[in-house]
Amino acid sequence: MSFINPHLISLNENYLFAEIARRAEAFSQENPGVRLLRLGIGDVTLPLAPAVVDALSRAAVEMGSADTFRGYAPYQGYPFLIDAILKTEYAPLGVTLHSDDIFVSDGAKSDTANIQELLSPDAKVAVCDPVYPVYVDSNLMAGRTIVHLPCRAETGFAPALPEIPVKAVYLCSPNNPTGVALTRAQLAEWVAWARAENAVIFYDAAYRTYVESPDAPRSIYEIDGAKEVALEFGSFSKSYGFTGLRCGWAVVPAENRWGLQKPWLRRVATKFNGVAYPVQRAAEAALLPEGHAQSLQNVRYYKENARLLLAALRDAGLTVFGGTDAPYLWVKCPDGLDSWTWFDRLLREKQIVTTPGEGFGACGAGYVRFSSLGGREDVAEAAARIGVQ
Amino acid sequence: MSFINPHLISLNENYLFAEIARRAEAFSQENPGVRLLRLGIGDVTLPLAPAVVDALSRAAVEMGSADTFRGYAPYQGYPFLIDAILKTEYAPLGVTLHSDDIFVSDGAKSDTANIQELLSPDAKVAVCDPVYPVYVDSNLMAGRTIVHLPCRAETGFAPALPEIPVKAVYLCSPNNPTGVALTRAQLAEWVAWARAENAVIFYDAAYRTYVESPDAPRSIYEIDGAKEVALEFGSFSKSYGFTGLRCGWAVVPAENRWGLQKPWLRRVATKFNGVAYPVQRAAEAALLPEGHAQSLQNVRYYKENARLLLAALRDAGLTVFGGTDAPYLWVKCPDGLDSWTWFDRLLREKQIVTTPGEGFGACGAGYVRFSSLGGREDVAEAAARIGVQ
Numbered sequence: 001m002s003f004i005n006p007h008l009i010s011l012n013e014n015y016l017f018a019e020i021a022r023r024a025e026a027f028s029q030e031n032p033g034v035r036l037l038r039l040g041i042g043d044v045t046l047p048l049a050p051a052v053v054d055a056l057s058r059a060a061v062e063m064g065s066a067d068t069f070r071g072y073a074p075y076q077g078y079p080f081l082i083d084a085i086l087k088t089e090y091a092p093l094g095v096t097l098h099s100d101d102i103f104v105s106d107g108a109k110s111d112t113a114n115i116q117e118l119l120s121p122d123a124k125v126a127v128c129d130p131v132y133p134v135y136v137d138s139n140l141m142a143g144r145t146i147v148h149l150p151c152r153a154e155t156g157f158a159p160a161l162p163e164i165p166v167k168a169v170y171l172c173s174p175n176n177p178t179g180v181a182l183t184r185a186q187l188a189e190w191v192a193w194a195r196a197e198n199a200v201i202f203y204d205a206a207y208r209t210y211v212e213s214p215d216a217p218r219s220i221y222e223i224d225g226a227k228e229v230a231l232e233f234g235s236f237s238k239s240y241g242f243t244g245l246r247c248g249w250a251v252v253p254a255e256n257r258w259g260l261q262k263p264w265l266r267r268v269a270t271k272f273n274g275v276a277y278p279v280q281r282a283a284e285a286a287l288l289p290e291g292h293a294q295s296l297q298n299v300r301y302y303k304e305n306a307r308l309l310l311a312a313l314r315d316a317g318l319t320v321f322g323g324t325d326a327p328y329l330w331v332k333c334p335d336g337l338d339s340w341t342w343f344d345r346l347l348r349e350k351q352i353v354t355t356p357g358e359g360f361g362a363c364g365a366g367y368v369r370f371s372s373l374g375g376r377e378d379v380a381e382a383a384a385r386i387g388v389q
Numbered sequence: 390m391s392f393i394n395p396h397l398i399s400l401n402e403n404y405l406f407a408e409i410a411r412r413a414e415a416f417s418q419e420n421p422g423v424r425l426l427r428l429g430i431g432d433v434t435l436p437l438a439p440a441v442v443d444a445l446s447r448a449a450v451e452m453g454s455a456d457t458f459r460g461y462a463p464y465q466g467y468p469f470l471i472d473a474i475l476k477t478e479y480a481p482l483g484v485t486l487h488s489d490d491i492f493v494s495d496g497a498k499s500d501t502a503n504i505q506e507l508l509s510p511d512a513k514v515a516v517c518d519p520v521y522p523v524y525v526d527s528n529l530m531a532g533r534t535i536v537h538l539p540c541r542a543e544t545g546f547a548p549a550l551p552e553i554p555v556k557a558v559y560l561c562s563p564n565n566p567t568g569v570a571l572t573r574a575q576l577a578e579w580v581a582w583a584r585a586e587n588a589v590i591f592y593d594a595a596y597r598t599y600v601e602s603p604d605a606p607r608s609i610y611e612i613d614g615a616k617e618v619a620l621e622f623g624s625f626s627k628s629y630g631f632t633g634l635r636c637g638w639a640v641v642p643a644e645n646r647w648g649l650q651k652p653w654l655r656r657v658a659t660k661f662n663g664v665a666y667p668v669q670r671a672a673e674a675a676l677l678p679e680g681h682a683q684s685l686q687n688v689r690y691y692k693e694n695a696r697l698l699l700a701a702l703r704d705a706g707l708t709v710f711g712g713t714d715a716p717y718l719w720v721k722c723p724d725g726l727d728s729w730t731w732f733d734r735l736l737r738e739k740q741i742v743t744t745p746g747e748g749f750g751a752c753g754a755g756y757v758r759f760s761s762l763g764g765r766e767d768v769a770e771a772a773a774r775i776g777v778q
Contacts, residue, residue: 003508003509003512003588004508005509006509008507008655008656009652013651013655014658045458046455046458047452047454047455047458049453053450053452056667060445060446060449061442061446063436063445064438064441065436069434069435071432071433072432072633106661106662109660110662118394118397119394120393120394120395121510133659134659138660243461244458244459244462244666245667246495262402263394263398266400270522270526271502271527272499272502273496273498273635274635276633276665278634279665
């Protein structure tokens with residue numbers, strides 16, 4: 001066995017969503033015909049916007065005709081999509097990037113998992129706790145040491161700067177799972193830290209379109225000096241309903257002080273062969289005026305879901321974080337219950353499926369995550385049941 | 390800089406296709422209006438089969454309707470596609486695999502680049518020379534030592550077994566770039582070697598549908614005992630025209646003697662989020678009877694291209710390998726010319742763009758690769774010009 005990657009073999013299986021599915025299934029077996037309200041996994045439920053479907057369909061037809069067929073795409077993505085990302089995702093924020101800075105990918109999950117390949121195996125990496133497990137697992141597979149930054153209610157779930165030297169930190173804002181967005185001041189402090197410590201920030205902005213707080217940046221490049229030390233990851237999944245189409249992008253600015261753009265291109269050109277042409281056309285359509293307006297209606301729908309849940313949970317006397325700048329609500333378990341016990345009660349007493357917070361790290365213990373990405377009917381019914389003691 | 394992956398930084402830029410593009414562009418600048426016959430990069434040129442386009446279009450429409458919309462796909466791929474792969478790609482060969490053995494991916498390039506993550510950093514890896522550069526570069530990025538297995542005309546470009554111990558070997562058959570397929574006896578020897586040496590074979594079968602030699606297997610699992618020691622990679626790119634759609638699959642059999650199926654699933658579930666639903670439907674259609682028959686017509690078209698080129702090159706007195714079991718012809722440069730010199734002559738004197746063999750490794754020196762994946766008009770014109778001395 002000695003030639004098998006020991007870090008991969010020793011990694012525990014991630015049972016979180018499998019265990020949730022198992023408990024939900026067991027309940028359904030015992031209670032046939034009872035409908036479950038699934039507010040667990042963070043998958044979108046609304047269909048793609050009509051203009052996006054049109055673009056996808058048109059591109060499909062193009063692939064069937066000799067004069068419009070497309071083979072291998074450019075490694076970094078088609079210029080039409082990169083232009084749309086620059087114009088719709090960055091220009092309105094006052095952020096100027098160049099087309100060479102953008103790397104279209106098959107999603108922020110792949111990018112945030114792969115980006116650690118830029119680091120040497122002995123680089124120390126910091127992550128928040130609770131955290132999106134991909135950051136942790138991808139680094140563990142490479143044998144790296146992880147430093148956990150506890151995020152607690154007392155500080156609004158904002159991570160404190162690392163107390164020991166680290167060379168890279170993952171920040172996700174608005175955050176999965178806590179639903180909380182970093183403020184401009186907090187993010188500026190992180191950028192200043194990275195510049196002083198000569199450390200790189202991996203900034204996951206997958207939920208950026210959900211931000212409504214005026215003091216929460218949508219891009220880390222709204223902070224002066226960030227281009228030198230931060231890479232950013234964007235996603236079409238939650239903003240435009242692309243979880244089943246797979247498209248995102250990484251930003252590796254030319255201004256990066258370690259010159260990471262060239263090695264990242266080398267990595268992408270070696271290990272990736274671009275995103276499907278029809279998906280890139282669909283992504284472009286989601287950023288052009290018609291498809292963008294239609295897609296943002298979906299975001300408003302999910303945000304209205306979040307408002308309904310937030311109000312019901314607060315009315316029930318619960319302590320709730322998130323839900324304003326993200327599709328997630330991070331809810332303190334009542335009566336000192338642990339995550340799985342409250343998860344079970346919500347399942348058995350109210351038929352609501354959630355995600356136990358400890359699945360996201362030790363500091364998630366005592367919390368449960370509600371997702372607002374379900375259908376309105378389920379969300380409204382869940383809100384009504386939460387109100388009934 | 391010390392926290393940046395030193396193996397990634399120190400890797401030379403791969404200038405091959407960029408250099409080819411530069412020389413072709415320079416020629417076009419000097420000779421405006423002269424049409425180039427592009428037989429260089431191995432990209433397909435025929436459009437997708439009608440049944441595949443229909444499936445892609447239908448799936449696009451499904452994504453626009455609430456009751457047929459699909460979010461995250463299963464990590465290993467949709468069962469409908471896995472079933473189609475088992476039935477169309479393996480059952481006719483007498484190879485029985487199970488659905489858990491198949492991992493649908495965004496292409497054999499990604500898979501063959503990522504599979505080395507199963508290996509420990511100090512595992513020694515063997516590759517053929519000449520070779521598809523992805524195997525080499527992905528291992529160099531991880532800091533591994535590479536052993537090159539020279540493939541020469543004297544042995545029909547079949548690699549000899551490694552003379553020093555290695556724990557993994559990449560085999561590509563039919564081969565890119567030489568176009569030669571391993572025989573059943575040669576492959577059986579490799580499987581026996583792997584079983585005896587306790588080493589893993591990474592078998593790239595991306596060009597399998599081009600095989601016509603009766604003694605060349607299309608899958609390594611046609612060899613007894615291979616399931617225990619070999620992983621296989623399949624691709625929709627060259628067989629079904631999917632270079633711009635991105636779909637392939639890895640086979641990690643339950644019978645693998647090191648139990649690699651579970652760690653590979655862990656890797657896939659952590660770093661990948663599935664292939665776009667419409668692309669999976671398109672891939673399924675390419676394997677169902679109508680789309681499969683239509684797609685194989687395209688393969689026959691490219692193989693007829695290869696026959697035209699092969700005949701013309703041989704008529705011109707050149708020594709040619711490949712072209713029968715693969716869309717590539719591996720041609721010895723005449724008059725002792727080196728690869729780039731003959732490349733330049735073909736470009737300047739005949740306006741044919743090829744790929745210099747030394748771009749694939751030291752043993753590729755003195756050869757040039759012709760691709761048969763172009764349009765018939767270009768190929769026929771190239772064949773005619775080759776005949777003119």
